[in-house]
Amino acid sequence: MGWFGTKTDPTPAIYETSILGISIKVYPDRVEYRDSFMSPAQSIPIDQIASIRPADILNKLRLETTGGREIVLVTGRKKEVADAIFKAKSMRSQGPHSGGVSVADELEKLVRLRNQGVLTDAEFESQKRKLLG
Numbered sequence: 001m002g003w004f005g006t007k008t009d010p011t012p013a014i015y016e017t018s019i020l021g022i023s024i025k026v027y028p029d030r031v032e033y034r035d036s037f038m039s040p041a042q043s044i045p046i047d048q049i050a051s052i053r054p055a056d057i058l059n060k061l062r063l064e065t066t067g068g069r070e071i072v073l074v075t076g077r078k079k080e081v082a083d084a085i086f087k088a089k090s091m092r093s094q095g096p097h098s099g100g101v102s103v104a105d106e107l108e109k110l111v112r113l114r115n116q117g118v119l120t121d122a123e124f125e126s127q128k129r130k131l132l133g
Contacts, residue, residue: 044071
């Protein structure tokens with residue numbers, strides 16, 4: 001537990017900024033933001049962010065979700081926040097687990113490729129080590 005009984009997240013933020021109670025934290029899987037010191041933190045899954053663009057007014061960043069919802073984040077660090085969101089989105093789209101494919105599915109695929117002679121035993125072991133971390 002963190003201060004005032006709030007849960008602390010074990011996942012480190014990719015980027016965070018805060019000023020006068022307004023805060024934005026970008027995690028690998030979500031963006032959390034607070035409009036004021038008194039408001040509760042709100043969260044947007046990274047996968048649901050469809051577009052990011054500067055708002056017409058200074059110090060605001062406009063996010064649009066895949067569901068058409070528009071969220072305006074107040075920040076003097078628009079570029080840094082946008083870059084962190086793009087980084088989180090690219091982290092989610094990379095790697096063997098993107099697209100809902102499980103580790104077990106990937107291992108089965110590697111076994112099939114080895115059994116078919118597409119992969120040598122050494123290549124299979126190498127890919128298996130990468131997959132299992």
